[in-house]
Amino acid sequence: MKRSIMIDFSKTITDFRSHVPGIRDWAYFETGSTGLVPDFVYEGVRRYMDDRYYKGGDSLWAYEDETVSTLFMHQRSKEALAEMVHCKPSEIAFGLSSTQLFTLVTEGIDYAEDDNIVTVRKGWIGSRFAWQKREAEGLEIRYVEPEDGRMTAERIAARCDEHTRAVSVNLVESNTGYRLDMDALGRFCAEKNILLYVDGVQALGALEVNVEKWNVDFLVGNDYKWMMNFCGTGYAYISPKVQKRIRHWGAGWMSDTDRFNTAKDRLDLRADAGRFEIGHQHNDGIYGLGLVAMQNNRLGLSNIESYVCGLADYFCSRVEETEGIRLSYDFPRKNRCQIVVVKLEKSLQVSEKDFEAAKVCAPIGSPDENGEREMRISLHYYNNREDIDRFFAVLKKGV
Numbered sequence: 495m496k497r498s499i500m501i502d503f504s505k506t507i508t509d510f511r512s513h514v515p516g517i518r519d520w521a522y523f524e525t526g527s528t529g530l531v532p533d534f535v536y537e538g539v540r541r542y543m544d545d546r547y548y549k550g551g552d553s554l555w556a557y558e559d560e561t562v563s564t565l566f567m568h569q570r571s572k573e574a575l576a577e578m579v580h581c582k583p584s585e586i587a588f589g590l591s592s593t594q595l596f597t598l599v600t601e602g603i604d605y606a607e608d609d610n611i612v613t614v615r616k617g618w619i620g621s622r623f624a625w626q627k628r629e630a631e632g633l634e635i636r637y638v639e640p641e642d643g644r645m646t647a648e649r650i651a652a653r654c655d656e657h658t659r660a661v662s663v664n665l666v667e668s669n670t671g672y673r674l675d676m677d678a679l680g681r682f683c684a685e686k687n688i689l690l691y692v693d694g695v696q697a698l699g700a701l702e703v704n705v706e707k708w709n710v711d712f713l714v715g716n717d718y719k720w721m722m723n724f725c726g727t728g729y730a731y732i733s734p735k736v737q738k739r740i741r742h743w744g745a746g747w748m749s750d751t752d753r754f755n756t757a758k759d760r761l762d763l764r765a766d767a768g769r770f771e772i773g774h775q776h777n778d779g780i781y782g783l784g785l786v787a788m789q790n791n792r793l794g795l796s797n798i799e800s801y802v803c804g805l806a807d808y809f810c811s812r813v814e815e816t817e818g819i820r821l822s823y824d825f826p827r828k829n830r831c832q833i834v835v836v837k838l839e840k841s842l843q844v845s846e847k848d849f850e851a852a853k854v855c856a857p858i859g860s861p862d863e864n865g866e867r868e869m870r871i872s873l874h875y876y877n878n879r880e881d882i883d884r885f886f887a888v889l890k891k892g893v
Contacts, residue, residue, distance in 0.1 A: 501534050501558050503789050507801050507875050510793070514722075514876040521881035523856040526668065526696060526833055526872035529722045532789070535782040539724070542778065555781050564777055565753060571784025578787045578795065579694075579713065580704040581731050584766035588775045591728040592695050592714040593620035598730065598770060599691050599712050600624040602740040605659055610634040612653045613662040614645055616669070621662060621693050643670040643823040647678035654682075660689035660711075665703070666696035670823055671833030671870070673701070680708035689736065695719060699786065700802050700832045700874060702795045711736045717779050720874060721786045727779025732767040742769065798875050802832035805873040805882065809834050812886050818842035819889060822868060832873045840865030844889055852888045854881075 504510040511517055516530035538556055545553030554561035562570065572583040589595040600621075605611070605628075613625055615637040629635040636653045638645065650661060661683055666673050676692075683690040691712045694703055699720030705713055713731040717723035732740070742749075742763070749769045751762045763769050790798060813819055813836060822835040838844065838858065849856050859868040871885075 501538060501556065501785065501788075503534060503558075503792055505792075507793055507797060508878075510789075511876050511878065517876045517881075519853055521852075521854045521856075521884045522877070523854070523871045523873070523881070523885065525719055525874045526870055527719070527857075528725070529699075529719045529874060530876060531724065531782075532722055532786070532876075534789070535723060535785050538785060539778045539782060542781070567777070567781055567784070568775070571780050571787070574784045574787035574791060575729055576731075577791050578703070579698070579731055580706045581733075584768075585731055585733060585737075587730050587732055587767035587770045588780050589728045589730065589770075590726065590776070592693065592716040592730075593624070593728070595714045595728045595730040596621050596624055596691075596693065598732070598740050599660070599662075599689075599736065600628055602742070603736075604741060605633055607632075608657050609659040610636050610655070610657050611660050611662060612636045612638060612650060612658055614650075614664065614667075615639050616667075617664050618668050618693055618695070621664070621691075625662065640667075640670075640672075643667070643672050644825065644829065645672060645674060647675050647682060650679060651682050654686065654688060658686070658688050660691055662691040662693075664693045664696065666694075666701070666831050666833065668696050668833075669835070669870070671831055671835050672823065672825055673697070673829045673831040675828065676708040676710075680710060684709040696833065697831070699790060701799045705731050705733075717783050721783055722874075723782040723786060724779060727776045727783060729783060730767070732770070737767055737769075740770070745769070748774065793875075799832075801875050802873050802877075803830065805877055805879065806830060806832050806834050808879055809871060809873065809882050809885075812882060816886055816889055834871045834873070836869050836871065838867045838869065838889075842889065844891070848891065849885075849888050852884060854884050854888055856885060 504513050513532040514530050522530055541556055542553055552564055555567040572586040575586050576583040611625060625635050638650050638653050663674055680690060689711045690709060692710050694713050694715050697703055698715040711733045715729050717727040718725040745761055749763055751764050752758060813821055818839045818841055820837050822837050846858050856869060861867050
């Protein structure tokens with residue numbers, strides 16, 4: 495349906511900042527926890543909500559070229575996300591969260607008695623807790639210990655054997671900002687016929703992700719960090735190989751090939767990843783995810799990655815020239831990303847209130863046994879160098 499409503503996407507990365515009201519007064523460095531929401535997501539969701547509130551019925555979702563009903567909106571979002579991660583729209587599924595979707599492979603696949611899963615000891619708790627639940631039920635989980643925050647493909651490969659059914663990793667480690675070498679790990683898993691499961695939450699929307707090139711079998715992401723959306727929607731890439739292996743423990747009207755056909759007598763299970771969606775999803779979240787994926791695709795993920803990693807390099811250069819602060823980890827360049835973790839020395843007299851007074855959002859951790867405090871700095875493409883300079887201006891006052 496044609497309608498003259500424009501979704502105002504940004505044409506350049508530098509212009510995108512003007513689309514994010516939350517960054518106009520504040521230097522915001524907390525995207526690794528919760529990202530800011532751009533105007534076109536807020537306004538697009540609000541238009542739909544206003545129509546539902548004032549008119550009722552299944553209102554329409556607005557795009558640059560047309561307005562569409564809910565199921566067509568789902569498809570457009572899948573197309574945009576598929577382009578972003580290099581897969582087919584039929585391989586994308588939506589869910590309540592990345593953690594909920596991850597249970598498709600922890601709970602939905604029948605692992606043999608002598609199978610083992612290799613994962614990271616100190617990885618993100620969402621996927622780690624899911625595997626620990628299976629471990630308590632008898633499945634062998636092999637943990638790989640990071641070394642100085644590093645988790646190499648070689649260390650992971652060394653824990654695998656002929657009984658390893660899957661490797662489960664985080665593309666970017668939330669607590670350290672370590673970026674895994676997916677080329678090497680994907681190559682190893684493909685050669686050994688080991689399934690590769692990836693939590694991409696701290697990468698999707700900021701870094702290039704290519705499930706085809708990396709031989710990824712299963713990938714999850716969420717909406718509220720780097721994808722700049724409201725909380726409550728997850729999405730997953732599920733390869734055809736994994737789709738066939740997941741034991742489908744539930745089905746509903748969204749699982750059918752002919753959705754909305756209430757006169758139908760028997761279920762005809764969909765052949766794509768949508769079979770796992772079961773019922774109505776968090777539609778405004780799916781819409782917002784699709785809009786942000788469209789924006790990312792227009793700007794180009796390679797350009798976005800170059801920009802945010804460039805900001806991280808600039809931040810690190812400021813660390814080197816500033817007293818009282820140091821990098822928590824020294825990773826090779828290929829393993830760095832848009833998240834930088836630093837330590838504030840005990841002598842540095844600065845508090846969260848000092849940052850707040852300067853309108854800098856950068857939470858500080860509690861002191862460790864040496865009196866040092868840690869900070870995780872997250873740099874999105876709505877940030878710029880002036881934000882970073884404001885951060886270091888606060889530190890300078892505490893030296």
